[in-house]
Amino acid sequence: MANEVVLLMGPPGAGKGTQAARLSRSRNLKQLSTGDILRSNVAEGTDLGRKARGFMDAGELVPDDLIIGMVRSELSDLQDVRVLFDGYPRNPAQASQLDELLNDLGAGLTAAIALEVDEDEVVRRLLQRSDEQGRSDDNEQTIRHRLNVYAEQTQPLLEYYETAGKLKRVDGGLSVDAVEEQISRVLS
Numbered sequence: 001m002a003n004e005v006v007l008l009m010g011p012p013g014a015g016k017g018t019q020a021a022r023l024s025r026s027r028n029l030k031q032l033s034t035g036d037i038l039r040s041n042v043a044e045g046t047d048l049g050r051k052a053r054g055f056m057d058a059g060e061l062v063p064d065d066l067i068i069g070m071v072r073s074e075l076s077d078l079q080d081v082r083v084l085f086d087g088y089p090r091n092p093a094q095a096s097q098l099d100e101l102l103n104d105l106g107a108g109l110t111a112a113i114a115l116e117v118d119e120d121e122v123v124r125r126l127l128q129r130s131d132e133q134g135r136s137d138d139n140e141q142t143i144r145h146r147l148n149v150y151a152e153q154t155q156p157l158l159e160y161y162e163t164a165g166k167l168k169r170v171d172g173g174l175s176v177d178a179v180e181e182q183i184s185r186v187l188s
């Protein structure tokens, strides 16, 4: 199968994880959600989890050296490079590490999908999830901080991928099905 590498980007609560699960199934891509991998490590009490926990609870980014090591090890045994990244890269250093990694694997980026949702809606979604799931970073103060971290450190990457001709903007404020349909359309 041909290589395919897709990034799902957007603020906390934009629907990256929800769409990543659907898209990885429909396009036969390996889903690599750095937040999910970190949360599993925290739950299992691994060395990585112990190092990452404080940053996650505070809504800060986990240090880049921990993230790139984790991503490299997830990609080490791939036959075809068919990957969907959810929540990675998150700053310019991670974006250039990803470029190098893909270069080493002989693959290129297919598309960076930016899910656009307004701030009130993402806060509403995350507070609702807090009631349902109790994620440790889903309280209003930490949600607002995560949004600031996104605006300062991650949002500038949209321009990087736009300049590279890879950015596709999708209205993430629609229903889950409608967002999925739009993503499929921009990828086809």
Ligand code: AP5
Binding pocket: 010, 011, 012, 013, 014, 015, 016, 017, 018, 019, 034, 035, 036, 038, 055, 056, 057, 059, 060, 061, 062, 063, 067, 086, 087, 088, 089, 090, 094, 125, 126, 128, 129, 137, 146, 172, 173, 174, 175, 176, 179
């Ligand atoms: P991460 O797990 O990536 O969290 P996040 O970016 O804050 O995103 P969320 O999971 O909150 O939202 P989402 O966009 O995935 O939306 P979801 O589909 O879940 O990161 C957590 C932490 O880990 C970071 O703060 C950082 O500390 C660390 N980290 C992770 N990656 C890192 C990296 N690369 N570098 C450094 N640190 C890193 O949906 C949210 C809710 O909305 C759900 O309840 C869902 O059901 C609902 N929903 C989804 N879509 C819709 C829709 N269309 N309409 C209505 N509701 C919807």
